[in-house]
Amino acid sequence: MARLIRTARSALRLSSSCSCKTLINGIQRHPNPSLQVQKAISTSLFQNRPYASETLPKSPMEANILRILRNEEEYQSEYAPPEQPPTKFNSFTVQDRPGELWMTMRGKFGDTEDIKIEVTMFDGYETVPKTGDDSSGEDVRLHLSMIVDISRGDGSNDLEFLCSAWPDRLEVQKVYVLDRYRMPAKPYMGPDFRSLKRTIQKRFIEYLEARGVDDELSVFLHQYMANKDRIELIKWLGKVKSFLEK
Structure with a gap:
């Protein structure tokens, strides 16, 4: 033994x-x-047994993608680093929705009205002629979509405005009257806003402006979404890079 x-x-x-x-x-x-x-x-x-789980060397293609992602993440973080998203604008509170295409704003008007605004990230654009000394060619103006809900919480109908936010102005596209508890299957949602008489359009615009939904808000939203776009891009680059590094 x-x-x-x-x-x-x-x-x-x-x-x-x-x-x-x-x-x-x-x-x-x-x-x-x-x-x-x-x-x-x-x-x-x-x-002495070899394991399949041991880290394998990256292929030239994966290594090249990782190098490009690291450079882009570093460039975006250092060249135009995003700011901390604001949590208030005028009378509205601002709620960011990380990882989503939306942000939400909430406010009140008087003692009875609740205002909720939901805004997309950039979802369209229009081309316009260039202005200034170099007036040849075209510029691009980015577009945001907005939904403005105004409710009174007393069981009455709500007003909902579908709007377009351009870099310097706000446009109303639709006005809906919503009964959120007894919504018919195919409700009549009202005419196109631009087909209404000018006097009716003007009154609705004044109605929104009194509640802080105006051109100044549109300017703020474009600044906010440009910053959010950088935040989400850097997060996305990091997630892809992390996946490829494993």
């Missing part, structure tokens, strides 16, 4: 330089190997 134990100890000391075959041949000379000898063989086999 002592001889078997000495054999096992020798096998362990030499495991880094011995092959599995040598260990097996050595133990075959003993018809009844002890438990310690069996453990020695098992340990040696276990330590």
